[in-house]
Amino acid sequence: MATISALRLLVAAIVLAITTAFLRLLYIFSTIQPHRNPHVKYPKTTPSHMVIVLGSGGHTAEMMSLMRDVDPRRYKHRTYIVSSGDGFSSSKAFEIEKRIQTKYTATGIRITTSGEDDPVTGVWDIKVVPRARKIHQPLYTAPFSSLWCLVGCLRVLCETARESKVSPGAFPDIILTNGPATAVIVALAAMLLKYIGVAPLWTMKTIYVESWARVKTLSLSGKILLSLRVCDRFIVQWEALSKAINGGTGRKRVEWGGFLVE
Amino acid sequence: MEPVKRRMRRECFLTIGATADFPQLLAAAVSDPTLQKLRDLGFTDLTLQVGELADYFLQIKPVDSKGINIRHFAFNKHGLQDEMRKCQAKPGVSEEGIVICHAGAGTILDAMRLDLPLVVVPNISLLDNHQEELASELEKQGYVVKSDLLGLAGAIEKAIEMKRAAWGRSSGNAGGIARIVDSVCEYEEEVKGRLD
Numbered sequence: 081m082a083t084i085s086a087l088r089l090l091v092a093a094i095v096l097a098i099t100t101a102f103l104r105l106l107y108i109f110s111t112i113q114p115h116r117n118p119h120v121k122y123p124k125t126t127p128s129h130m131v132i133v134l135g136s137g138g139h140t141a142e143m144m145s146l147m148r149d150v151d152p153r154r155y156k157h158r159t160y161i162v163s164s165g166d167g168f169s170s171s172k173a174f175e176i177e178k179r180i181q182t183k184y185t186a187t188g189i190r191i192t193t194s195g196e197d198d199p200v201t202g203v204w205d206i207k208v209v210p211r212a213r214k215i216h217q218p219l220y221t222a223p224f225s226s227l228w229c230l231v232g233c234l235r236v237l238c239e240t241a242r243e244s245k246v247s248p249g250a251f252p253d254i255i256l257t258n259g260p261a262t263a264v265i266v267a268l269a270a271m272l273l274k275y276i277g278v279a280p281l282w283t284m285k286t287i288y289v290e291s292w293a294r295v296k297t298l299s300l301s302g303k304i305l306l307s308l309r310v311c312d313r314f315i316v317q318w319e320a321l322s323k324a325i326n327g328g329t330g331r332k333r334v335e336w337g338g339f340l341v342e
Numbered sequence: 343m344e345p346v347k348r349r350m351r352r353e354c355f356l357t358i359g360a361t362a363d364f365p366q367l368l369a370a371a372v373s374d375p376t377l378q379k380l381r382d383l384g385f386t387d388l389t390l391q392v393g394e395l396a397d398y399f400l401q402i403k404p405v406d407s408k409g410i411n412i413r414h415f416a417f418n419k420h421g422l423q424d425e426m427r428k429c430q431a432k433p434g435v436s437e438e439g440i441v442i443c444h445a446g447a448g449t450i451l452d453a454m455r456l457d458l459p460l461v462v463v464p465n466i467s468l469l470d471n472h473q474e475e476l477a478s479e480l481e482k483q484g485y486v487v488k489s490d491l492l493g494l495a496g497a498i499e500k501a502i503e504m505k506r507a508a509w510g511r512s513s514g515n516a517g518g519i520a521r522i523v524d525s526v527c528e529y530e531e532e533v534k535g536r537l538d
Contacts, residue, residue, distance in 0.1 A: 297472060342455065
């Protein structure tokens with residue numbers, strides 16, 4: 081009689097687990113057609129929930145310019161993720177809101193404050209995550225603080241889903257970012273939630289816009305996000321940069337969006 | 343060049359940026375050749391944003407300013423747009439001036455939005471050279487004049503006389519990220535909606 085040794089069983093189990101994990105990864109990254117919510121009719125007419133990752137001064141100023149024509153009547157819930165100890169970013173979120181609400185508020189003067197609901201422009205709020213890496217922090221501790229940041233991002237994304245004003249309990253539809261260090265961790269957290277099946281695949285589609293200042297090379301955040309392939313859309317603003325990355329192979333790793341800042 | 347009417351204000355605004363020290367640019371701006379060139383071109387005012395280098399600037403501030411009114415300040419927490427507006431032409435009041443800046447993207451955009459002549463002097467002592475790449479590419483496309491510290495006087499004249507590409511009209515991508523976000527969410531395109 082053949083007996084199945086414990087070792088054989090273990091090997092079989094591991095092979096099965098790896099195969100499953102790999103197939104799941106393949107399924108998630110399949111880009112033949114976008115993952116769609118079966119309960120929504122397309123083209124979409126219902127409001128959406130958008131997450132915007134803000135960073136330091138330069139990134140945030142550019143984000144304000146990028147977002148200038150975002151319609152708050154469509155994206156009725158806007159959640160801004162900022163890093164802890166970055167008080168400046170919170171007031172910047174208000175500046176962005178001022179810019180995108182002004183066109184649509186009935187009076188054109190009053191801008192809603194964080195958490196306040198408006199029948200036309202919806203609601204916006206701010207979530208704080210721990211910093212991925214402080215300035216002058218020794219490099220060897222960066223993995224630990226990044227892990228702590230990841231935990232914070234997972235928590236914040238789940239919180240954001242619970243508090244969604246667009247569809248309570250549903251994860252946000254869109255994550256928009258332009259390259260602060262936190263953005264990498266937020267994108268990873270979103271991917272992880274989708275991978276383990278907590279968040280549906282049609283949620284948290286990630287759009288990354290490389291800074292206008294990047295003409296020939298990607299920023300560090302851009303390089304990491306591109307190599308991890310976690311972005312649904314990866315946009316650069318200079319043709320030379322898109323050519324440098326896509327090369328002559330016809331592979332479209334990044335897309336050239338023209339100058340999106342003004 | 344057309345003859346310059348006296349008494350018309352003509353402003354040169356220089357900024358070294360908020361984060362990086364750039365004392366060499368301040369020194370180049372108040373050097374004899376630069377001041378002489380500004381005077382020859384009919385400039386009346388030179389304003390400098392000096393950040394934390396105010397003490398240094400007072401040391402190098404020339405005794406003979408060649409008739410140019412020199413003013414400096416540390417920071418403006420409301421941004422530099424108001425300062426830059428003083429460089430715009432106003433009929434009967436001021437002639438079109440010029441902005442000189444380090445290669446920070448935010449500052450460059452501020453100046454280009456106001457459609458002002460712009461000289462960009464990248465800070466080569468910074469390790470990351472992506473700012474220099476930005477300046478080179480913008481010069482190639484006709485938006486700005488890129489200069490080194492020694493060539494500043496010549497670059498000022500070049501920037502004033504060049505035929506500038508206009509930023510607002512040529513960026514050609516009205517709407518920023520909105521169009522892309524809408525397509526990812528699969529909303530109907532605005533344009534189509536309008537045609538219906």
